[in-house]
Amino acid sequence: MRHEPNGLQAPDRPWRSRLHEVIFEADTFAGKAFDLILILSIALSVLAVVLDSVASVHARWGDELLIAEWAFTVLFSIEYALRIVSVRKPFRYVWSFFGMVDLLAILPTYISLVVPGSQYLLVIRVLRVLRIFRVLKLANYLNEARQLTAAMRSSRRKITVFLFTVLTLVVVLGSLMYMIEGEESGFTSIPQSVYWAIVTLTTVGYGDISPITPLGKALAAVVMILGYGIIAVPTGIVTVELSRASAGRISTQACELCGAEGHDSDAAYCKHCGARL
Amino acid sequence: MRHEPNGLQAPDRPWRSRLHEVIFEADTFAGKAFDLILILSIALSVLAVVLDSVASVHARWGDELLIAEWAFTVLFSIEYALRIVSVRKPFRYVWSFFGMVDLLAILPTYISLVVPGSQYLLVIRVLRVLRIFRVLKLANYLNEARQLTAAMRSSRRKITVFLFTVLTLVVVLGSLMYMIEGEESGFTSIPQSVYWAIVTLTTVGYGDISPITPLGKALAAVVMILGYGIIAVPTGIVTVELSRASAGRISTQACELCGAEGHDSDAAYCKHCGARL
Amino acid sequence: MRHEPNGLQAPDRPWRSRLHEVIFEADTFAGKAFDLILILSIALSVLAVVLDSVASVHARWGDELLIAEWAFTVLFSIEYALRIVSVRKPFRYVWSFFGMVDLLAILPTYISLVVPGSQYLLVIRVLRVLRIFRVLKLANYLNEARQLTAAMRSSRRKITVFLFTVLTLVVVLGSLMYMIEGEESGFTSIPQSVYWAIVTLTTVGYGDISPITPLGKALAAVVMILGYGIIAVPTGIVTVELSRASAGRISTQACELCGAEGHDSDAAYCKHCGARL
């Protein structure tokens, strides 16, 4: 999103491009200072929302926190407006991930005027803290994050298959358990039993619902060992992909002709349609 | 199961092969439409069974859901009959995985006339949803699923040895715990203690039974650390096999033009010079 | 332990070597039959011990199970005697892993005459079932088991370091928690708190003891995330070693001169002292 100043754009350079540099970039002193203050404000505003939810704090500092919340919201609203103004393609920004987060970070306060309680949604602001990686110019961190994301993306399909299988499994196992245990043990309905199956398969094991009959316990044991075993699958998938990403084999480039992804980093031509990358 | 039309088979082509194409394949428009409607019906019918198990829903919509259940069952029964008719080797289909699932998806309703409550077995219908991978022609997903299955199959023996060892372990540990803790702590019998050992070793930890005596807690701590450690074994096994299966994606083909090797097995063009492979 | 029949041993071949063949080997029909009957007996005797611990079963079938227990014990005692007689180096057998297990499988019944309740130790018999791998000539399974064991052995040191660190960690964390939470929350002593730390770090989470104060919950959260993270370490260790064992890189050979292990499978000379392997 960097400017490529040319004759036509020259007139609005003075203020718009400078504003853009301060708000969106972190290369200049002003840009860095702006971002650091912003992150600090975000952290403080999230802390205010979190603390306000504690009854004893709310009783003692409720009014102060309310003022702080509005102050931060007004501040972030101004910032949001400035971002829209300073960007050359406002819609692109508005619909981008951070554009959405920036909007969601101010909306709840206004909505809370109509729907009380919705101000807790403000914690979504915490997502804005993720900008920290850019601010601190943590290129290395960004690189690591990109490797993680790439590994996730290329294991996307395998994980979908895995999740689909797990979901099918918990529906079947939950229903079986509902028929075996019945309502006396807390398995009051199939959705409830599916919830139990998820709690057990993922080895969370709250213990709010647990089998009582011998047959139910036997099935539960099977579910546990299953869950203990199949956790190996996502782990194996991610490890293999990370190992590849780490070896630098897969680039994030997409073919311009056919749109295919997953090319090796040393590829010069698309392996699907033969177009130059 | 594709047709290889020849002179002898020609007579019954008109209706049987067309029916087969619609029901079993998903290449034509009719075939795709049929499969999509089928999957939607399956999802709806599973939802109906699941919702019917919730007491409040049953009280309010019980009759409607019963009618829906019978409607879906009749529909699926007709579909099952059509599948048998349209296939050239009916027995092969009947005994195949999906053939069994298709049958199990209608049986419980009929059985529930005799044995009340068995209709919840209908959730087995959810397995039919797995056809979705074929319908959407998600060849890539199928490929991933095949890799996962292959990795599972080739780690079959190692996992058997592992499971056998774990089962032996929980029997011994459970019995020890039964002798140490006794009935006061809830360890009322060896099967019960083995159940506890499984709950603990798999790190599920319901807390419905937990040791009270210091010696029992010490042994429990050993079981936990054991379980925490040996989860590494199935994970290691699957990762190694997945890594192999994944490595199998690189073909041994060399480009005829530039001689480069190391192409992915799904590559159609050389990634270095763009020539057809 | 196979016989190398020579002139001197010829006289006692008729009965001793034949007995050995039946009892210890599984190549002949008699040997196979003996082993299969043995494993069946073991499974039945373990089942008897397990069932006898269930109060309702004991009340109803107690006498029958007691008789069965003694019958199996006498049978296994005879078998144990025959094993000692048929083997050329009895002491070697007696002190071997299976020799110990075979003895432990009969001792508890005799001890229970003096110390009531000790008969539950009989479940140790379940370990004898591990002979099944030999009986069924599951050479492939044995091979897989050997790979697993080799991977375990070569990751022995890393796992020791890991366990040592974890144990140090839970002692420190448990003590901290004891000071923070105190006796009101169930953290009645440091050993108790260390037990809690193990329950939490291994992500078992019974919930029989859990923090109540905010500070305690904060520390607990740290322990959980720690446990969630460091499970990666044993998994990583075992995966790497399994990957090596699977690649066939490490042989189980030890140098005859310096006793060093961990040689590559293609090694012809000891890498530490240069002696021929």
Added chain:
Amino acid sequence: MRHEPNGLQAPDRPWRSRLHEVIFEADTFAGKAFDLILILSIALSVLAVVLDSVASVHARWGDELLIAEWAFTVLFSIEYALRIVSVRKPFRYVWSFFGMVDLLAILPTYISLVVPGSQYLLVIRVLRVLRIFRVLKLANYLNEARQLTAAMRSSRRKITVFLFTVLTLVVVLGSLMYMIEGEESGFTSIPQSVYWAIVTLTTVGYGDISPITPLGKALAAVVMILGYGIIAVPTGIVTVELSRASAGRISTQACELCGAEGHDSDAAYCKHCGARL
């Protein structure tokens, strides 16, 4: 920290360097004996602190344990003084990891004169036991520990990104849950709900707080499956790094006699022809 005796340092060699050899090194008999006695004392003193926290032991042996605690503290204080005296750069030692631990191992007893209860901090002494690796000259263990540490260090950034994402996630999920479930289910504040989110995401699952409403259970199920899945990430990261660290054990050296490559980095002789490397 070994001495490089030269003319200027000669005068103080007699006692200081000898003291250093006994206290800091473990090559001589005196050095080994000193370290073994030290580790035994540490283990005993930690055991004393741990046992003293058990009410029944304190009631019976409280006075004896108090005397033991002071005896150990005086002993360790003398040892600490000797270490400072015997070292040529005392400040470097004082600020080193073990220097800090050595100080923290004696401070709590003195502080407990002013602040009762702080003596439990003495368990930090357990960290001193880590010296055992050096004492027993477990060079191999040190090597393994170094590999583990190296893997950890090089995966530091990826793990930071991962932890940051997880923390952001639990704040958002906890807040959502606070809004959905409310105070009746035990979700009394956002910090409390974040604690629940951590308990659930890490699959610990105490069950002290668990959702009651259907919507809350649905969200909890999502959190569980998320936690079950993303544990794959740290595992994958550490496995890849360990695999690299482990691969680093193969040196690039080639045998001068037979030219074979791929020797382990600890190899002294060629594994193919037995020649010195």
